[in-house]
Amino acid sequence: AQSVTQLGSHVSVSEGALVLLRCNYSSSVPPYLFWYVQYPNQGLQLLLKYTSAATLVKGINGFEAEFKKSETSFHLTKPSAHMSDAAEYFCAVSGSNAGKSTFGDGTTLTVKP
């Protein structure tokens, strides 16, 4: 069984500020973890993924996420927000022996000028 909880359905930051989107997971097997981004009126695209190779994962557009097993977390961060980062972000977990992913409810990021 696996599940994902994204803390905060809406996050608002100022341009240039730190972005922190929180994700906690539950998995009965070693997890694969993903962050996806959905820009307005577009499909979802993979931002980054954790597959046990390294706990700090770097993705596109300056985003990164750190896998913390002790905290069962996989929070997404970016040091300095850009206006173009405004989108909905989804965290997802997959078991190591199955391809099906379970998605969180999403966090909408707003970036204020």
Add this chain to the structure above:
Amino acid sequence: GAGVSQSPSNKVTEKGKDVELRCDPISGHTALYWYRQSLGQGLEFLIYFQGNSAPDKSGLPSDRFSAERTGGSVSTLTIQRTQQEDSAVYLCASSSDRASVGGLGYTFGSGTRLTVV
């Protein structure tokens, strides 16, 4: 193809009618997934195809929903006797590498927006 293609992009149908949604995955991707995204909600898993294995249908919400994948490529999701609660964006995704199919992430199509009136 270069990406995952879904058709139609929008579909408006009358309650009680049947609809078919099509997904054409990336060539060579062995795994194909259907999810549903309702307004303001996350993604709900529907069904998963992996190669020649029996599909995982555990997410289908009722027996009105069915899906098939022909020749290991194109997939069709069929909803019979549509209801208003079926209104949502239906997303298809595919992924590669049978050996680590759970680890590479999905490539999503743009979705089909279904509206049942």
